[in-house]
Amino acid sequence: MTEIRHSTVGTRRPTGTLERHGPVGAQSDKEPRVADGQEAEALLREARASVDxxxxxxxxxxxxxxxxxxLYHFGWQHADGTPAEGNAGKAIRPALVLASAAALGGSGARPAAVRAAAAVELVHNFTLLHDDVMDRDTTRRHRPTAWTxxxxxxxxLxxxxxxxxxxxxxxxxPHPASASAATRLADCVVELCAGQHADTAMERRRPDEVTLEETLAMAEAKTGALLGCACALGGLYAGASDEDVEALDAFGRQAGLAFQLIDDVIGIWGDPGRTGKPAGADLAARKKSLPVVAALTSGTPAAAELAELYGVPYEGDEAELERTALVVERAGGRDWAQAQAADRMARAMQELARAVPDPAAAGGLLSLAEFVTRRST
Amino acid sequence: MTEIRHSTVGTRRPTGTLERHGPVGAQSDKEPRVADGQEAEALLREARASVDxxxxxxxxxxxxxxxxxxLYHFGWQHADGTPAEGNAGKAIRPALVLASAAALGGSGARPAAVRAAAAVELVHNFTLLHDDVMDRDTTRRHRPTAWTxxxxxxxxLxxxxxxxxxxxxxxxxPHPASASAATRLADCVVELCAGQHADTAMERRRPDEVTLEETLAMAEAKTGALLGCACALGGLYAGASDEDVEALDAFGRQAGLAFQLIDDVIGIWGDPGRTGKPAGADLAARKKSLPVVAALTSGTPAAAELAELYGVPYEGDEAELERTALVVERAGGRDWAQAQAADRMARAMQELARAVPDPAAAGGLLSLAEFVTRRST
Known part of the structure; x- marks a missing residue:
């Protein structure tokens, strides 16, 4: 793989200069970012190939x-047990484990961390299986969910x-880090459970009963924790110091939060040019996503209008959906989410620089963080 | 604690001389077994006190x-979060861990194994929480189940x-056995899942589609595996040899199967003199318990009669329930279950004698095995 240079990237996307209506790290015409995306994609492919x-x-x-x-859930078998050309997901978490191990221990630390990468991917998929049951989600990776x-x-089971x-x-x-890694992964599972609990509990509450602080805490537990854990495990397997492991964890958490913020933006305003979520999907489901809660708690006249719209179920009126999206935007939900995402990415970069001061060594993790905050599918 | 002598017990309940209609190890007038029950109860109390x-x-x-x-599930809190006088169960599995550690490593090995005993109890309770959801069971330890x-x-979650x-x-x-213990416990979880799957799948099938062999395999996976694992973990923590650990596992599995067989007998004919399951409960639920499947697959005329009775749901007719119990008995289901239980206990004793040749050292495990095969609640 080719490693991009830390300092170069720093110049290309300075904190706080996000385009207003594009996701974090969206490409501008002047500065094509193809190389970064390609590096991340190569890392993901390599992770998939190592971990599978x-x-x-x-x-x-x-x-x-x-x-x-x-095997069905991973997309490697059809429901009848015959082999399938699988779509087991993007392998972002295994890639983070392996990139962290390489960043802290050099490329020689990578092979030893493959087992930890597989463990993280198994935990991710265990939570998907259970979340789909609880949320009654019927589709996952373009196929019927396992419970259906x-x-x-x-x-x-x-x-x-x-x-x-x-x-x-x-x-x-037998790796010397395996016990600490298992302890950390088990702690992460508990945090994921608490995050999923908070999510389902919040969705049952009235729009005016949810605070922005708890929505952010929920997103950190539900999404940030496992990305942080993945990075921390890579560090542990590379023999990193406690301090560096914590910084890697914090890097993954902040990048995870940035990802969630962007994913929530796309869940309302859509993902132009990509085959991701349809625009408005989260609004139709009356989901209390981060931009929505930011809007609801903004104290603006638009907040009251949004609370009223969210007070009744969506009934297929697309014009109303567009109006709702506009109201969230007028209440500042979109700007807030974009700024928060930029802020979280800046924090992620700080943590990364702490754990991996050498820009060349940090390149893989950086390109993965930028990758996850650019796409939703 | 006082330890009973292996040889004495051997004389008291030789293989194959079970009373016809009493559970394994039922007391006869001539040979009061009070001391054994008291020892087991003392071990259970001690386990509860150490593990809680x-x-x-x-x-x-x-x-x-x-x-x-x-905390609610363990009976330590009411649903509103206030403290409760808990009934967290009988602590049989933790007691088996601790008794195995003591049997193989002396009483000094016991304290180090408390953490492993707690781990086994946590796994047991995790499966209860999930099984209750899947089976839609509304009562557990005389309280509403957590999902209700x-x-x-x-x-x-x-x-x-x-x-x-x-x-x-x-x-x-940090105990040197912890990694092997964790590996074994994780393997056991997978087996428990497969056992619960087999149970729910079998309950959905027609009575004539279930074999005795698969019912026994299901009971071993669902009940025997964790009892075996508990004993194996105690052995691991006492530094026992691989061979002894396997023998302890086999002891626990066979004792667990004996327990399940007796529990199934009680689920049909009741538990005289105890406040356990009401007689006929499993028949009313049309449960394919071990005596029922033995009867269904007996090739007797009573088997056909039973298949017909089981073909329609129970509708509160108690006379029909009594007739069903009689039909299971006439088809040989009761005798088979009693003989199987005795056979499994004999195998358990053989495995125990292999792992713990000193009868005095084996006393604790023996009294626990006899305890679980005498009661159902």
Whole structure:
């Protein structure tokens, strides 16, 4: 892989100079950023290639009943058990583990961290299996979710088994960092559970009962924690100091929050030129996403208008959806989310510079962070 | 604690001489077994007293939202968060961990194994939380189940968090056996998941589609595996050889199967003199318990009659319930279950004698095995 230079990137996207209506890191005509995206994509491809054999081997150890559901969820089997050309996701978390290990320990530290990368990916997928049951989501990676195919019980059980498999991978790993990594990953699972609880609890509450602070805390627990954990595990496997491991964790968390903010922006105003979420999807679901809560708590006249709109369920009126998006924007929800995302990315960069002062070594992590804050799918 | 002598017990309940209609190890007038029951009860009390502080400390580390559900499930808090005089269960699994450690490593090995005992208890309770959601069971330990109080999502999340907590306890334990113990416990979780899957899948099938072999395999995975794992973990923490650890696992599995067989007998014919399951409860639920499947697959005329009775849902006719119990008995289901239970206990004794040749050292495990096969509540 080619590593981009830290300082160069710093010049290209200084903090606080985001375009008003583009996601963080959106490309401008003057400064094509193709190289960065390509590096991130190469890192993701490499991570997928390294981690998949470990994942397949771990899943191969499952009893038939559990393996079938797990392989379906990963997109490696159809519901009838025949092989499928899988879409197991973008492997962002494994890529972060491996890039962190390489950043702190050199490229030689990468192979030893593959097991940790697989463990993080298994935890991510266990939470997806369970979240889909709880949220009654019927589609994941363009396929019917596991619970719609196998039923709630089997989706819950397969999730349980994947969590066990994740922690087993680390427990059985003779690497000196495996115990600290397992402890950290287990702590992260608890935080993910609390984050999902907060999310479902908030969605049940009235729009005026939700604060911005708790919405940010929920997003950090639900999204930031595992990205932070992935980076921390890479550091642990590279033999990094406690301080550097914490800085890597903080880097991943802040990048995760930036990602969530951008994802929420796209959930309202759409992802121009990409086949991501349709514009307005989150508004139609009356989701209390970050820009919406920022708007609701803005104290503006538009906030009251938004609270009224959110007080009744969406009934397919697209004009009303457009109006709602406009109201969120007028209440400052969009600007706030963009500024917050830029701020979180700036914090992420600070943490990264602390853990990995050498810009060349930090390049992989930087390009991954920029990648996740540029796309939603 | 007083330890009973292996040889004495051997004389008291030789293999294959079970009373026809009493559970395994039922007391006869000539040979009062009070002392054994008392020893087991003392071991259970001691286990509860040793493990509860560890469990409370682990749960104390949970975020508020998860802790509240976990403490409710353990009976340590009411639904409103106020303290409760808990009934956290009989602590059989922690007692097996501690008794195994003491049997293989002397009483000095016991304190070091408390964390492993807590981990096993956390795994047990995580599976209860999830099983109750899947089985729609509304009562557990005489209280409403967690999902009926907090909803499915929170019960699933609290279960997830307890699994993480269990494996975290071992990952963070500096004891030299902790990594092998964590690996084994994670493998056990996978087996428990497969067992619960098999159970729910079998309950959905037609009575004539279920074999006795798969019902036994399901019971071993669902009940035997964790009892075996508990004993194995105690052995690991006592520094036992691989061979002894495997023998302890087999002992726990066989004792667990004996327990399940007796529990199933009680689920049909009741538990005389105890406040356990009402007679006929499993028949009313048309449950394919071990005696029922033995009867269904017996090739007797009564088997056909039973298949017909099981083909229609129970509608509150108690006379029909009594007739069904009689049909299971006529088809040989009761005798088979009693004989199987005796056989499994004999195998358990063989495995125990292999791992712990000194009868005095094996006394604690023996009394616990006899205890679980005598009661159902």
């Amino acid at each position: 054999p470990e994942l397949r081997s771990a899943m191969g150890s499952l009893p038939d009943s559990m393996r079938r559901i797990a 195919v196998f039923g709630d019980a089997d989706a819950i 397969a999730g349980d088994a994947l969590q066990a498999l994740a922690l087993r991978l680390l427990a059985a790993d | 502080p560890e469990l409370r400390s682990a749960m104390g580390s949970l975020p508020d939202s998860m802790r509240r559900i976990a 109080v907090f909803g499915d999502a929170d019960a699933i 609290a279960g997830d968090a307890l699994q993480a907590l269990a494996l975290r306890l071992l990952a963070a334990d």
